[in-house]
Amino acid sequence: EAGVAQSPRYKIIEKRQSVAFWCNPISGHATLYWYQQILGQGPKLLIQFQNNGVVDDSQLPKDRFSAERLKGVDSTLKIQPAKLEDSAVYLCASSSELDSYQETQYFGPGTRLLVL
């Protein structure tokens, strides 16, 4: 099966600009996750979707970050306006069961964002 796809792979922007990332999960996977991974740290969950509904967005900085998953398939994550501290790798992952408690997450290659 094809893996989780993400684009772009790299992005360089200036602070206060906006940026969007795209993720296409493994076909049939109900749960989709967006993580932020700052250098030297582990992935931090930003938002979790089940189909097209939000399960958890408690760590999403909603004043500047937004995400959607139309039709319960692919997803976009947007930052507007970007800050220097948003420089990180943004990972998308998906898992197959509606009960994500025990399910393995499959990760995409990530998008490396640099904010200047």
Next chain:
Amino acid sequence: AQRVTQPEKLLSVFKGAPVELKCNYSYSGSPELFWYVQYSRQRLQLLLRHISRESIKGFTADLNKGETSFHLKKPFAQEEDSAMYYCALNTNAGKSTFGDGTTLTVKP
């Protein structure tokens, strides 16, 4: 709130030596625990999970609820085990929390 702690940022062992990567967690409920690995220039992938109780690439991990630990062990490390290892916890609400990772280097 749940938390995962990996106390060692870096771990270096010689080939053939035993290796143990530590993971401690805090969570008031019944967690599901995972180890993920990232090899150089590859994406993050599952190594093993507690519920499967299996050995992958010679690695095992035992959940110790008394000590709230899920340490990863291998009796004889190989050079190809050099990678970044992350311990992760899923709550029964499905929320995932990752540790900050341990970089394992296996020297020849």
